[in-house]
Amino acid sequence: MADLAADRAAAPASIPALPPLRPLRWDDSPGGPALLLLDQTRLPAEEREIVCTGVPTLIDAIQRLAVRGAPLLGLAGAYGVALAAARGCSVGDAAEQLARARPTAVNLALGVRRAYDAHQAHLAAKPGDLDGASAATLAAARALHREDAAASAAMADHGLALLERLVPGGGHRLLTHCNTGALVSGGEGTALAVALAAHRAGRLRRLWVDETRPLLQGARLTAYEAARAGMPYSLLADNAAGSLLAAGQVDAVLVGADRIAADGSTANKVGSYPLAVLARHHGVPFVVVAPSTTVDPDTADGEAIVVEQRAAHEVAEFAGVQVAPPGATAYNPAFDVTPPGLISAIVTEKGVVSPVDVTGMTRLCAMSRSSNETM
Numbered sequence: 001m002a003d004l005a006a007d008r009a010a011a012p013a014s015i016p017a018l019p020p021l022r023p024l025r026w027d028d029s030p031g032g033p034a035l036l037l038l039d040q041t042r043l044p045a046e047e048r049e050i051v052c053t054g055v056p057t058l059i060d061a062i063q064r065l066a067v068r069g070a071p072l073l074g075l076a077g078a079y080g081v082a083l084a085a086a087r088g089c090s091v092g093d094a095a096e097q098l099a100r101a102r103p104t105a106v107n108l109a110l111g112v113r114r115a116y117d118a119h120q121a122h123l124a125a126k127p128g129d130l131d132g133a134s135a136a137t138l139a140a141a142r143a144l145h146r147e148d149a150a151a152s153a154a155m156a157d158h159g160l161a162l163l164e165r166l167v168p169g170g171g172h173r174l175l176t177h178c179n180t181g182a183l184v185s186g187g188e189g190t191a192l193a194v195a196l197a198a199h200r201a202g203r204l205r206r207l208w209v210d211e212t213r214p215l216l217q218g219a220r221l222t223a224y225e226a227a228r229a230g231m232p233y234s235l236l237a238d239n240a241a242g243s244l245l246a247a248g249q250v251d252a253v254l255v256g257a258d259r260i261a262a263d264g265s266t267a268n269k270v271g272s273y274p275l276a277v278l279a280r281h282h283g284v285p286f287v288v289v290a291p292s293t294t295v296d297p298d299t300a301d302g303e304a305i306v307v308e309q310r311a312a313h314e315v316a317e318f319a320g321v322q323v324a325p326p327g328a329t330a331y332n333p334a335f336d337v338t339p340p341g342l343i344s345a346i347v348t349e350k351g352v353v354s355p356v357d358v359t360g361m362t363r364l365c366a367m368s369r370s371s372n373e374t375m
């Protein structure tokens, strides 16, 4: 395996500075308010936006994973409620339908609730002021967007400091799964933001990117983000992670989270749990990076986490092409749950905690509850 200097040299040469990715933005143009989503199902081939002028289009985009990833789902939910309010639709119905669009990422329902509560609070203070309520709802979505960006930056700082403690001296060789970068956030993301911080600090030796079957969020999206940022990265098929770890080529595994139960059990993209088992076997730290809002104090443990089951065709196909015999059935959970004992650390914007440290988890749950209550 090449040394650090050679790995850096292997990174694409002069990468032009590219504009930051904007996976979601509010459009106030005269044609009426709309939510614009960068269609993640088309990346990296094509950067095309979906124009949502109504909640049904947004729900469809959420369910097709055109907009995806826990923090971004929170923003989509909040802006979706703002869209319903701005378009004079039933905010209650919109909130209920959006919150149910995908079950596992706690941030979706939280974002919806934050915007809905702002709407209701305004109407309670000024009954009948629908325009004011609409403005308050949009302001709540925008505030969440800013907070998410700030949390992302803080997670990157804490995560990089943790890496420096875990792997002192050397360049970091990081293995990641799914996509956890700017495409899932108002900022630079969660786990991938840490890798990006390491890259900017000149400390990233190699980013190993799991392709992430069946929907290839790693191969399509993380590789796209890594290439845009000029990071030295290599793709691997998910089932090559074992031999990569056995070969001693990984210093830490970094993943995001869709829901962290009160006991530290963590739901993330399916394939995270086997990585945690492998990492433990090979003595490599397995680190979860997520905003504190992803901690759900009301979910006691991993068994209580609802794991989304998706359609069989996603497994029976590869990149949209049927590869299995017609009519093949499939087991297709979108997520799996990693027990706390396999997680070395949880990095949030508030700092780093060990999931097996009961006092630390209790404090994290309390912080999560209080920031969600002030939403």
Ligand SMILES: CSC[C@@H](O)[C@@H](O)C(=O)COP(=O)(O)O
Pocket (backbone or CB within 6 Å): 065, 068, 069, 070, 071, 105, 177, 178, 179, 180, 181, 184, 189, 190, 191, 217, 255, 256, 257, 258, 268, 269, 270, 334
């Ligand atoms: C910061 S993103 C954390 C998770 O949401 C991410 O790892 C993930 O599992 C996304 O799943 P997806 O099904 O693509 O929405």
